[in-house]
Amino acid sequence: MKNSTPQTAKSQHRKTRADHASELAEDYVEAIAEITDAKGECRAVDLADRFGVSHVTVNRTISRLVRDGYASTEPYAPVRLTSKGKRVAQKSKIRHETVYQFLLAVGVSEPVASADAEGIEHHVSPETLAAMQAFVTKTTS
Amino acid sequence: MKNSTPQTAKSQHRKTRADHASELAEDYVEAIAEITDAKGECRAVDLADRFGVSHVTVNRTISRLVRDGYASTEPYAPVRLTSKGKRVAQKSKIRHETVYQFLLAVGVSEPVASADAEGIEHHVSPETLAAMQAFVTKTTS
């Protein structure tokens, strides 16, 4: 087997850490988009329920989203995505679905594919995503 | 496309968070094993260099490893893995290689496969890992 931890390991770990920083943000943005789509609006409780965390945690995470330009809020009002947020949500959703379909295509069961896609999607580079997409297209055609 | 975020999303997010908690530990344990293997011993500086963090950060991460039973240390001495740590290192290494080889097998380039495997490996369930392994075996035979 080839060695898969070359000299660039250091920068790769930096990248992994950087990915982590945006993971939660992406998950939230994606969830906000979905919930807004489904119910017309997205409240903090919806997100707390979705992620299984307290509403306080949700609150502060949303604050970071607002700070970073992904969402906007007013007191006691639903969360709304900015255009930047909507863009990220769209991309996240597509990526999530691609990873999910890809896992199914290589023979992973639905529930596990769903669970693993959740964790994997944030670490998939554009190139890998393209490869997954190609594989799905080839396999399911 | 099928919906990939069912009602169990909450528990899946819990799982994702739990995975995160052990990611760094696994990376460290794997690195300690590799470095010890390559140089006969593993010092904090080696890890600092590997992960691109300060030696202070390494120190405290190692403290957690010791606390959790993965490693043992004495002041001013190299880090050593416990048998529990060695077991984890072995499993991590195999999983990492499998993910890496799998990405190559689906057409991802070496550098990208290496980088993405770094992030993906911690979110791959046994079932998905088995599917990847099967795919690699089938493809490269």
Added chain:
DNA sequence: GGATAAAGTTAGCACAGGCTACATTGGCTG
């Protein structure tokens, strides 16, 4: 044997992302 360099330790700070407990607001309903 003492200077110096490299490694390790300690103190103290920041931010993310969890939490509980308590205060406030706002909308529904009697």
Added chain:
DNA sequence: CAGCCAATGTAGCCTGTGCTAACTTTATCC
């Protein structure tokens, strides 16, 4: 319209993971 409940907000705490600065130890080399 009063009061209650659900949602939101605020205060304050914890752990993990990052940092710098300053100090100690170890090892090495005249």
